[in-house]
Every structure is written in structure tokens, then in C-alpha cells.
Amino acid sequence: MPLDLHKRILLDGAMGTMLQSSGLRPGENAEVWNLTQPERIERVHRAYLAAGSQVIYANTFGANRLKLKKTGHTPDEIIAAGLRAARHALQGTGALAALDVGPLGALLEPLGTLTFEEAYDLFAEMMVSGQRHGADLIVIETMTDLYEAKAALLAAKENTALPVFVTMSFDANGRTFTGCTAASMARVLEGLGADAVGVNCSLGPREMLPVIREIRRHTRLPLIAKPNAGLPDPVDGRYSLSAADFAADMEKIAGEGVTILGGCCGTDPDYIRALSGLSPAAPAPDAFRPCSFLCTPTVPLPIDRVRVIGERINPTGKKRFQQALLENDLDYIVDTAIQQMDAGAEILDVNVGYPGVEEKTMLPRVVKALQAAVDIPLQLDSADPEALEAGLRVYNGKASVNSVNGDPQVLGRILPLVKKYGAAVVGLTLDEAGLPDTAQRRLAIARRILDSALALGIPREDVWIDCLTLTVSAQQEQAAETLKAVETVSRQWGLQTVLGVSNISFGLPNRSLVTRAFLAQALRCGLTLPIVNPAETMDMIAACRVLGNEDEQSRRYVARFAALPEKTAAPGSRLTLEEAVQRGFRAEAGALAREALKEQDEMELVECRLIPALDQVGADYERGAVFLPQLLSAAQAAQAVFEVIRASLLQKGRHAVSKGTVLIATVQGDIHDIGKNIVKTVLENYGYTVIDLGKDVKPEIITRRAAETGASLVGLSALMTTTLPAMEDTVRQLKALPHPPRIMVGGAVVTSAYAEKIGADFYARDARAAVEAARQVFG
Amino acid sequence: MTDFLLEEALRYLGAARADEATRRAVAETAQTLRGTISPRFVYRVFDLEKKGGAPFLPDAGLTLPGKLARRMLEGCGKAALLICTLGAGFDARMRHMQARDMAGAVILDACGSAWVEAGCREAEKAIAARHPGWFLTDRFSPGYGDLPLTLQPDWLRILDAEKRLGVQAAESCQLIPAKTVTAVIGLSRQPQPARIRGCAYCALKNTCTARERGICRAT
Numbered sequence: 001m002p003l004d005l006h007k008r009i010l011l012d013g014a015m016g017t018m019l020q021s022s023g024l025r026p027g028e029n030a031e032v033w034n035l036t037q038p039e040r041i042e043r044v045h046r047a048y049l050a051a052g053s054q055v056i057y058a059n060t061f062g063a064n065r066l067k068l069k070k071t072g073h074t075p076d077e078i079i080a081a082g083l084r085a086a087r088h089a090l091q092g093t094g095a096l097a098a099l100d101v102g103p104l105g106a107l108l109e110p111l112g113t114l115t116f117e118e119a120y121d122l123f124a125e126m127m128v129s130g131q132r133h134g135a136d137l138i139v140i141e142t143m144t145d146l147y148e149a150k151a152a153l154l155a156a157k158e159n160t161a162l163p164v165f166v167t168m169s170f171d172a173n174g175r176t177f178t179g180c181t182a183a184s185m186a187r188v189l190e191g192l193g194a195d196a197v198g199v200n201c202s203l204g205p206r207e208m209l210p211v212i213r214e215i216r217r218h219t220r221l222p223l224i225a226k227p228n229a230g231l232p233d234p235v236d237g238r239y240s241l242s243a244a245d246f247a248a249d250m251e252k253i254a255g256e257g258v259t260i261l262g263g264c265c266g267t268d269p270d271y272i273r274a275l276s277g278l279s280p281a282a283p284a285p286d287a288f289r290p291c292s293f294l295c296t297p298t299v300p301l302p303i304d305r306v307r308v309i310g311e312r313i314n315p316t317g318k319k320r321f322q323q324a325l326l327e328n329d330l331d332y333i334v335d336t337a338i339q340q341m342d343a344g345a346e347i348l349d350v351n352v353g354y355p356g357v358e359e360k361t362m363l364p365r366v367v368k369a370l371q372a373a374v375d376i377p378l379q380l381d382s383a384d385p386e387a388l389e390a391g392l393r394v395y396n397g398k399a400s401v402n403s404v405n406g407d408p409q410v411l412g413r414i415l416p417l418v419k420k421y422g423a424a425v426v427g428l429t430l431d432e433a434g435l436p437d438t439a440q441r442r443l444a445i446a447r448r449i450l451d452s453a454l455a456l457g458i459p460r461e462d463v464w465i466d467c468l469t470l471t472v473s474a475q476q477e478q479a480a481e482t483l484k485a486v487e488t489v490s491r492q493w494g495l496q497t498v499l500g501v502s503n504i505s506f507g508l509p510n511r512s513l514v515t516r517a518f519l520a521q522a523l524r525c526g527l528t529l530p531i532v533n534p535a536e537t538m539d540m541i542a543a544c545r546v547l548g549n550e551d552e553q554s555r556r557y558v559a560r561f562a563a564l565p566e567k568t569a570a571p572g573s574r575l576t577l578e579e580a581v582q583r584g585f586r587a588e589a590g591a592l593a594r595e596a597l598k599e600q601d602e603m604e605l606v607e608c609r610l611i612p613a614l615d616q617v618g619a620d621y622e623r624g625a626v627f628l629p630q631l632l633s634a635a636q637a638a639q640a641v642f643e644v645i646r647a648s649l650l651q652k653g654r655h656a657v658s659k660g661t662v663l664i665a666t667v668q669g670d671i672h673d674i675g676k677n678i679v680k681t682v683l684e685n686y687g688y689t690v691i692d693l694g695k696d697v698k699p700e701i702i703t704r705r706a707a708e709t710g711a712s713l714v715g716l717s718a719l720m721t722t723t724l725p726a727m728e729d730t731v732r733q734l735k736a737l738p739h740p741p742r743i744m745v746g747g748a749v750v751t752s753a754y755a756e757k758i759g760a761d762f763y764a765r766d767a768r769a770a771v772e773a774a775r776q777v778f779g
Numbered sequence: 780m781t782d783f784l785l786e787e788a789l790r791y792l793g794a795a796r797a798d799e800a801t802r803r804a805v806a807e808t809a810q811t812l813r814g815t816i817s818p819r820f821v822y823r824v825f826d827l828e829k830k831g832g833a834p835f836l837p838d839a840g841l842t843l844p845g846k847l848a849r850r851m852l853e854g855c856g857k858a859a860l861l862i863c864t865l866g867a868g869f870d871a872r873m874r875h876m877q878a879r880d881m882a883g884a885v886i887l888d889a890c891g892s893a894w895v896e897a898g899c900r901e902a903e904k905a906i907a908a909r910h911p912g913w914f915l916t917d918r919f920s921p922g923y924g925d926l927p928l929t930l931q932p933d934w935l936r937i938l939d940a941e942k943r944l945g946v947q948a949a950e951s952c953q954l955i956p957a958k959t960v961t962a963v964i965g966l967s968r969q970p971q972p973a974r975i976r977g978c979a980y981c982a983l984k985n986t987c988t989a990r991e992r993g994i995c996r997a998t
Contacts, residue, residue: 026841026936026937103941105941105947106947106949111955111956112949113949144945177866178867178871178945179871201942202942202943232943234823234909235824235909237823265942298868298871331878335878338878338879373878374875628792628885629792629794631882633882635882636880636882669950671949671953671955672957674884674888677877677881677884678885681881720928721928722928722929722951
């Protein structure tokens with residue numbers, strides 16, 4: 001990089017508004033002007049260079065394949081022309097030309113339907129062109145989704161050798177439109193190797209100041225500010241700040257240590273000229289505080305006190321979990337996550353290693369499913385580097401890796417991944433020689449792990465040490481050694497410590513007691529990251545937080561034990577199973593089912609009690625006596641009963657009997673899916689197996705999956721008139737199968753006449769009608 | 780004072796006459812929503828002309844085809860284009876809630892619809908406040924009556940909604956985030972007698988169950 005990013009650098013101002021004033025019509029694609037009006041593009045660049053810009057952004061903001069689709073031009077053509085104009089303009093000035101990369105214009109999963117991998121490919125195409133056509137650097141800007149920014153940054157780093165700036169757009173509340181915090185943004189982008197980070201667009205400089213301050217606290221990187229010229233007037237769209245006012249506010253931003261300055265919407269060369277009059281950059285006090293940290297975009301989690309890592313997403317010794325993995329039942333895994341969060345976990349350990357499961361495909365799949373459904377940082381737990389890389393790649397935020405150990409081969413395989421993806425890492429104090437038997441040996445291995453990580457450029461605060469819990473019933477003297485090592489690493493070295501606590505009590509009666517006693521001792525020694533079953537240990541941790549003077553005035557402890565249990569029947573009331581289901585009491589329904597199984601077998605319970613109870617609710621719903629939320633509460637209570645039945649059957653070595661398999665999907669183009677999900681909930685609780693293909697599903701995929709699974713019934717949902725053709729097409733393709741399934745259709749715009757016209761077998765106006773269709777098909 | 784958010788959400792749920800427990804659940808969700816997510820809107824007011832008989836906004840480069848727009852904007856000198864959204868945070872909350880509790884998700888969905896409607900009403904007030912001496916017509920939206928749904932991308936482009944609100948349109952013209960409303964409101968020097976309420980204009984008139992359940996406000 002020929003520029004020193006720690007000294008003042010002036011960027012340019014707005015391109016779009018400049019082009020509009022030179023004749024770009026509303027709706028016209030600005031990037032196509034690189035080809036058709038290159039002299040006008042050059043003129044804008046020249047005006048900024050004359051005003052003092054040292055870096056100009058080529059007119060390539062929207063030059064991605066998606067946004068250019070309607071223009072008939074390729075990204076490479078547009079980027080070549082855009083950089084040609086920029087390079088031409090800056091000849092002899094010593095300024096640099098940046099490839100400008102904006103959002104793709106389609107939202108990524110889970111908000112939209114574009115996959116992370118597709119986004120990466122679209123960005124990679126731009127990055128390769130940018131480098132080939134002479135960009136000096138890459139700027140990724142106006143991002144509001146950290147996941148999209150990650151895809152772009154990875155694409156830049158993996159396909160070019162150019163420096164990369166990343167700026168995101170924040171709201172005055174300190175978050176982006178997708179809820180991303182400044183802290184998460186700064187930590188994640190620094191971890192992924194950005195050269196400078198900051199904020200552009202959406203705010204004026206004054207509103208941007210608090211966001212910039214927050215970013216400073218979370219990164220060592222040089223900072224960028226490219227705000228709008230104030231806020232636009234809603235009536236006429238004019239921006240509020242003059243060039244002089246803009247510069248005056250920018251002086252304050254520069255005072256925060258921001259070295260790279262420019263303007264966004266509403267600014268023109270006068271604004272940049274005004275910036276060149278600012279007093280020279282003064283070194284700002286260093287606000288960055290190293291701190292161990294994990295996050296999702298919306299949940300920043302500094303490890304500044306004890307943070308509980310939930311251990312339950314792990315198949316070891318759990319039959320039901322193993323079955324879920326083998327059947328690709330992600331809903332069950334998500335449920336396990338929710339239960340742990342509700343019990344108090346703040347990080348979830350995710351381990352999906354099991355014979356018959358391909359970890360490198362399952363881990364990223366589970367990471368995506370979890371991140372769509374819960375908002376909590378994850379710790380990826382695997383010994384397989386390929387699985388870890390696949391998981392880290394698609395993880396949105398900053399994750400930790402569990403684990404490396406002192407074996408040089410393991411360190412060599414896994415630490416580079418930790419560095420590349422900006423993760424934290426758990427260093428387990430064992431090595432190729434086996435288990436250490438003293439605190440001293442544990443510390444020696446920990447030192448080796450720390451040194452290897454530091455040598456790769458992994459920050460010290462991202463190295464967490466697990467001093468190895470051994471089973472006390474087998475090696476009784478080891479518990480004290482573990483604790484001694486924890487104390488040294490925590491108190492003397494100042495590193496975070498992790499312990500798989502539950503291991504301590506293996507083989508003893510009343511395990512939970514021993515586990516909790518060990519946990520209390522370990523916390524006293526400075527343990528910050530216990531890996532535990534939160535349902536068993538959170539009370540103990542709450543008490544330790546009081547004793548450790550961490551829970552001020554015991555407020556959280558008091559709140560914890562004053563809290564009322566949610567949605568349960570009044571104490572002392574004696575419900576029947578049917579009543580519990582109908583009134584939506586999940587816990588009671590489960591308990592009553594367990595009791596009922598003492599006298600009835602599983603199938604009898606389902607057929608003679610559960611289904612009639614659900615039918616009663618359904619009939620009440622149809623005559624308007626109960627409403628959709630109650631219908632669904634009943635379905636969920638029924639689900640609790642089914643879980644009991646499934647567990648009971650598994651214990652007897654049998655699998656749950658399904659009443660039939662239904663494949664459901666929202667058709668291509670349709671991205672809202674609550675209706676389909678309602679149908680899924682209700683069908684499942686009538687005992688049908690539902691394979692949910694999700695939303696925006698191509699006809700070919702629905703057809704292929706119908707053939708593969710042999711589902712006898714396929715349910716399709718469409719919400720908009722614009723997506724009805726996709727429904728029709730899907731029906732046509734399904735009917736062409738050698739053994740076509742029966743088809744039911746539904747959704748806001750679907751009518752029974754339409755269903756008939758396109759050849760569907762059933763019109764399901766609501767979830768109840770879907771159950772009726774299933775009954776007709778499966779008997 | 781009646782709670783607009785609560786009553787409107789109950790109406791969307793078809794549960795206007797709901798039992799106490801349902802009302803309480805909806806009220807709790809509405810309260811949380813009110814405290815954590817604010818509807819956001821952007822609008823711009825354009826001069827309105829006619830082009831071939833159809834309302835035309837020259838500065839936006841937008842023609843509003845169809846009978847509905849012609850009738851509703853008759854006699855208007857200006858028109859406001861509006862987008863109001865609950866943002867992606869609401870979609871995330873819906874996803875989380877669906878994983879946890881479908882019954883709760885259905886309630887949240889209804890509260891979200893009511894809350895974005897409340898945001899549209901705030902926007903109307905803001906527009907009216909900036910235009911003393913003008914009368915606002917009823918608000919109507921692409922996809923309603925014969926105003927084409929395919930105008931959604933134009934709305935987004937004209938109001939720069941991707942940058943300013945984080946709103947995008949899928950190819951099917953569905954808007955993301957889910958609780959997003961685009962609308963046009965005419966401004967006239969005389970009160971506008973035309974109204975849009977009524978099932979005849981509603982795109983869902985053939986499949987809607989609200990009317991037969993007696994919960995549609997339009998009838």
C-alpha cells in the first residue's frame with residue numbers, strides 16, 4: 001500500500017448525485033455510463049482529484065452480475081471501463097483508484113434467499129476483474145449485513161493481493177438495518193483481515209460520531225468515515241449540511257483518530273475541498289482495549305465475566321441426538337439450542353461428529369440452521385480441519401474453535417484456520433505424548449499452544465486454555481492439578497480458561513452434585529468459560545456470581561428465583577392429557593404422556609387420545625370458538641407428547657411410526673413462509689413426517705426431492721400472484737414423474753378453482769384442510 | 780383510549796372477540812414490540828401531472844397506470860410516495876419465534892402487521908403537517924386494485940429505499956423485510972371524495988376468509 005493509512009487520506013464524495021446532475025435519468029443504470037459516457041465519469045473523478053481526493057472510487061458500486069442482468073453487460077466489461085476512466089483521470093496525480101463494491105441488491109439467507117456461497121461467487125467475479133483492470137485497492141462499502149460484508153471480504157482476500165477497506169452503513173441507534181452492532185462489525189472485519197474499517201452513507205457526520213467511537217473501542221485498524229451531507233429533507237430530498245458545516249463536523253470525527261475521510265450522498269467536490277482545509281491529523285489516544293470476544297452480528301459478547309458454554313449439542317451418549325443427526329433433523333438440534341439458551345447459556349458448543357455423519361457438510365448446515373433460529377455465539381467443536389473450515393466460513397460473526405492441543409501437527413492444521421477466519425481458539429492441554437498428570441505439565445503445553453498462536457498473529461486474548469478435566473472416579477488426584485493450572489493461567493497469565501466440567505463426575509452416583517461442586521471450585525480459581533449443561537448448573541453459577549461480587553446487590557440472583565414459571569397450569573389442578581393438549585400446556589402434556597405410557601402403548605396413546613384431542617381443537621377452530629394461536633399451542637403441546645413417545649420407542653430400540661411422509665415447500669420466488677410453517681407444525685403433530693424444503697424452492701428441486709423421498713403427498717404454498725406460475729410449473733413437473741405424488745396447494749392468492757385448473761389434487765385453505773388432505777392420502 | 784396496535788392485531792388474527800388469555804398474549808407481544816422496534820418510514824412529495832390521462836410524477840419518472848390511481852388522484856397537484864418498514868430486526872424475531880413457538884409467531888406476525896400500519900399512519904400525519912392547506916387522499920399501494928405490483932422496484936429506487944431503509948424487492952416483487960408497506964397518497968387543495976375501502980379493490984377478494992369470518996374492516 002503506497003499510502004500510510006495512519007495519516008490523513010482524503011477519499012472522494014458522491015458519484016450518483018454528480019451523475020444525475022450531468023443527465024443520468026431516474027432508473028438509468030449508472031455503471032453502464034462507464035461504457036456509454038466515459039468522459040462524464042472521468043469528469044467527476046477529475047473534479048474530486050482537483051478538490052484534493054487521494055483515493056477515487058471507480059464507478060463500479062453496482063457492477064455485479066445480479067444488478068447488471070438487465071443491462072446485457074458483464075461485470076468485467078463494466079469494471080474494465082470504470083477503472084479505465086478512473087486511471088485516465090488520475091494520471092500524473094499520484095492518487096489511487098479503488099474498485100468500489102456495494103451490496104449485491106439481493107439479501108442473503110436467512111433474511112433473503114441468496115446463499116453465502118452464491119454471494120461469495122458474485123463478489124469474487126468483481127474482485128478478479130478489479131485486480132486485472134488495475135485497481136490499487138478494493139473498497140467494500142454501504143454494507144448493512146455483516147454476512148454479506150464477510151462474503152465480499154473473503155472474496156477479495158482469496159482472489160486478489162490488494163488492500164481492502166470495508167465500510168458499513170449504520171443507523172443513529174448504532175446498528176445497521178440488519179441489526180449489526182458496531183462492536184461485532186469491527187471485531188469480525190479485523191479478524192477477517194480488512195486493512196481499514198469504518199462507516200459510510202446513511203448518516204451525517206454528527207450522527208456518525210458515536211458509531212465511530214464505538215468502532216474505535218473494538219479495533220486496532222485505521223478508520224474510515226464517509227458520511228452523507230447531513231440528512232435529506234423528506235419533502236424535496238435535499239441534504240441539510242453545507243460544505244463548511246460538513247467540514248466542521250468532520251473535524252470532530254478526525255479528532256477521534258479517524259484518518260481516512262470522504263463524503264457520501266449529497267456531497268460534491270466542494271465538500272472534499274472543505275475537508276482539505278481541516279487541521280492536520282493529530283494522533284488520537286488509543287481507545288482500543290484488547291478483550292476476549294465472541295459475537296453474532298447482533299449479539300456482541302465480551303468475555304468480561306463468566307460466560308456459560310452450553311454442551312448439549314453433542315451426540316456423545318445421546319441416542320435421540322444421534323438419531324436426529326442421522327435423519328438430518330435440524331429442528332431437534334435447534335430445539336436443543338433454544339432450551340440451553342433459555343436455561344442461561346451464552347455460547348453454544350456445536351459438535352456433530354458421529355459415525356455415518358459427514359462432518360464437513362453437517363457442521364456448516366447446522367451452523368446455518370442455528371444462526372437462522374437463535375441469536376447466540378457458537379463454538380465449533382470438531383477435530384476435523386475440513387469441517388472446522390466449512391463451519392467457520394459460513395458462521396456469521398466471531399466464533400471460537402474447540403479445540404487444538406499441544407501436538408504440533410494439530411496446531412499446524414488448525415491454527416491457520418483460526419487466524420484466517422478471525423476466530424478464538426480453545427487450547428486443550430494435552431499433546432501427542434498423551435494426558436499430562438501435573439499442573440506443571442499442563443502449563444508447559446498451554447505455553448506451547450499460546451506461543452504457536454502468537455507466532456501466527458492470533459491475538460493473545462483469542463487464545464483460551466482448557467486445563468483438562470479428568471474423571472475423578474478414575475484419577476482422583478487430578479482434579480486438584482486441573483484447578484491449580486486453571487488458577488495460574490487465569491490469574492497469572494491473564495488468559496481465559498475453558499473447562500469441560502461435566503467430565504469430572506463420570507461414573508459416580510449423583511453426578512450432578514459432583515459436577516456442581518467442581519464447578520464452584522473452578523470458578524473460584526478463575527474459570528471464565530465453563531462448558532456445562534446449563535439446566536443443571538445455572539443455579540450454582542448464579543450463586544457463585546453473588547459470592548464473587550459480580551452480581552451487584554444480588555439483583556440477577558433475586559430475579560432468577562423470583563421469576564414465575566411460564567405457561568403452566570394452576571398448581572394443584574388435575575388436567576387430563578386431552579385438556580393439557582387442548583389448552584396448550586406443553587410441560588404438563590409431556591408429563592401426562594409419560595404417565596399414560598405406563599398403562600397404554602405408544603400407538604394407542606396417539607390414536608385414541610392425542611389425535612381426538614387435536615381434532616376437537618380443530619373443530620373448535622373451524623367454528624370460530626378458538627383462534628389460530630390456540631390451534632398452534634395445542635399442536636405444540638402435542639409435539640411434547642410426541643417427543644415422549646419417540647424417546648420411549650427409542651428406549652425399546654424401535655423407531656417412531658410415521659403415518660406418512662409429506663414434502664412441503666414455498667414455491668420459487670416466494671420468500672415469506674409463515675403459512676407453510678403453520679401447516680408443517682400442525683401436520684407433524686398429527687404424526688406425519690414432514691420434509692420441509694423451505695422457501696423460494698425451484699420446481700426442479702421439489703420434483704427431485706419428491707422422487708428421492710417417495711413422499712406420497714406434496715404441499716405447495718404461494719403468496720403472490722407473481723409466483724403462481726412457479727406453482728403451476730412445479731405441479732406440471734411433479735405430475736410428469738413416473739409415480740407422481742398427490743399434490744395440495746394453498747397460500748394467500750390460491751383459490752380452489754385455481755387449484756383445480758393447475759391439476760392439484762387438494763386445495764388447502766388452511767392447516768386444518770391440509771390435515772384432511774393428508775388423511776385422504778394416507779388413510 | 781383504545782389501543783390501536785392491540786385491536787388491529789386482534790383483528791388480523793380474526794380474534795377480535797377473543798378470550799382473555801388470547802387478548803393478554805397479544806397485548807404482551809404488542810407491548811414488547813412497541814418497546815423494541817420502531818416503524819421507520821421515508822417519503823418524498825412530488826408534483827403530479829397527467830400523461831395520456833394517467834397520473835405522472837415527472838421528477839420521479841413514474842407513471843401510475845390503471846383506473847384506481849386515476850380515480851384516487853383526480854384533482855391532486857402533488858403525490859407523496861411512502862415506504863414504511865419494521866426492518867430486518869422484525870424478520871429475525873419472527874424466525875426466532877417460529878423456531879420456538881408457532882403460536883407466538885402467529886401473534887407476533889399479526890402485531891407486526893398492525894405496527895407497520897401504525898407507522899404508515901404516523902407518516903401520513905408527518906406529510907399532512909408539512910402541507911398545511913392540502914388534503915390527503917386515502918393511501919393505496921401497488922398490488923391493490925389495478926395498481927400493478929410490479930411498480931415495487933420503482934418505489935424502492937425513487938426513494939433510495941435500499942440505502943435509506945434497508946428494503947429490497949425480490950424478483951416476485953415481494954418486499955424484504957416482510958413488514959414493509961409501499962404506498963402513494965395524493966395531495967389536493969380540495970377534499971378528495973374518492974375512497975378505496977371495500978373488497979372490490981382488494982387483491983385477495985377471491986380467497987380472503989376475513990370477510991366470511993366477519994373480521995374484515997373494509998366491508
